[in-house]
Amino acid sequence: MASKSKKEYSYLRDVTTKFCRHKAALVGSITLILLTLIVVFLPMITSIDPYTTNATAHNAMPSAEHLLGTDEIGRDLFARLIYGGRTSLLVGILSTLISLLIGVPLGLIAGYYRGPVETFIMRLTDVFMSFPSMILIMVLVAVFGTSITSVTVVIGITGWTQFARLVYMDTLSTRERQYVEAAVSSGVRDFSLITKYILPNTFSPVMVTFTFRTANAILTESALSYMGYGIKPPMASWGNILNYAQSLTTLTMRPWVWIPAGLLLLITVLSINFIGDGLRDALDPKTKV
């Protein structure tokens, strides 16, 4: 890893340089940061309100007062779009975090201890991967309810298999390395061996998977809420804004209601996917020169 240049080699600097050279990833990061800043801070500095119904303006057209018009009970659609972004990003990130917290330890345990534990965990991933996650999620949400917590947890607990598989494969190859062998022979205990010697090695693939899974979780939440089985009004999410288009008149005559939510969804997911692609290129040691 040591570089021949005068400057000391820094992995972080190397990764940052490579990441910034990936134009799409750079554009994706900037877009995502801007978008996050907007959905987080715009409600704090302006007085937009996604919940209050306006009795005089049902299904209003876009105007200066309501930038994107109002819904059928007079809630401001622009405010719902901004608050919906908060929900979509939050559900996406938190549910992926849950997946990571389940998948990474399982993968480490399976790869490190091998034997019956390995068989059990890997067959468990096979079981989960046999269920189309969308169907499993719909059934589980039907059982546990459609609160934002329930939706987040359900998306999280159905999405851990990829983390487990990836970390498992990585652990399998890492535990054969000489430095691990050296640590074993010098009496390092299992727990610190796994957390200090093996876990850091899985960082790059886990980061990359985290971004792609987040994109996926955001898409899942939106599809779920679009069908009316996810996050429900009065809480706003991009998915349930698209749900307004279940009504044919809204779908065909009032496209300004749902197209912005779909476009923001596309932009967000595209940005995250670009970032994931850039991270993969930047973190992958195989492409290192």
Add this chain to the structure above:
Amino acid sequence: MGRYILKRLGISIIVFFGITILAYAITSMMPGTPMDFVVASNPNMSAEQIAALTEQYGLDKPLIVQYFSWLWQMLHGNLGYSYQTSQDVFQLIVAKLGPTLLLTVTSMVIALIIAIPLGILAAVKPKSGFDYISSAFAFIGNSLPGFFFGMILILLVSVKLNWLPMSGMYTMPDNHNFADLIRHLILPAFSLSLQQLGYFMRYMRSSMIETLGQDFIRTAKAKGLSRNSIIIKHALRNSINPIIVNIGAQIPFLIGGSVVIESLFSWPGIGKLLTTSIDARDYPVLMGITIFIAVAVLIGNLLVDIVCSLVDPRIRCVSEGGKKSGK
């Protein structure tokens, strides 16, 4: 060879039991026992009658006993009866299977027909303008929610241009006409294929680039073969196998996606059955669909793996270490 297939088969049987245990666990978490529904439909039952029925259904037995009797019933094709219509769940599902298979298979074919040639072209000239455009296209396909794409198609193609119908499978319920079916199929199939398209295009590109960098391609070039013949006769054969293996891994995503697309286009398949069952809290049907599809996916993956291992022995090593999942 035989050993590999046997091993794969053994794993599948274990996974099958895992699926049933998980599904049963979910069923037992569902609010309301089957007795609640019996009582609801017949409020005049006495406490003795309820107790007798509870015993008859085995609901007083420990959970593990209930699980095995349920499993035994299921292995005989009895997935229970719908709370809503009292119909046999298995038959309900089989009746809806045709439309869903038609939709998913068509969209997979569309995705492959478009993705494979585009992926190859992008791989042949990496970093060309075409490569960048097709990559961008693949990324958008991967990131655009299929149902949103479908909504835009409905708005443009059905409403503004009035070219294709926006919902259902047939214009007239009694008149099953093939051309009419195709007209109804186009929009939902394209909406559903979008995500697969992006995925397979990128996968084909990287698989092809990898193959083109191998020694036997250099040998073929050195022999003076034309570029087209190298790509079609040598590289394509070698780079398409990973794609076929991944079709199996994509099946769950495809079925999951079809639930949403069926809901958008009122396509009368399994997805529609699932959503109506959720609305009615019809748990036996929900569970039946979940198990049925999980087992179908399991068998599908098993078949794909066996076929591929017969075609290309190298694949066996790949799936030993855990096959690459979808996205």
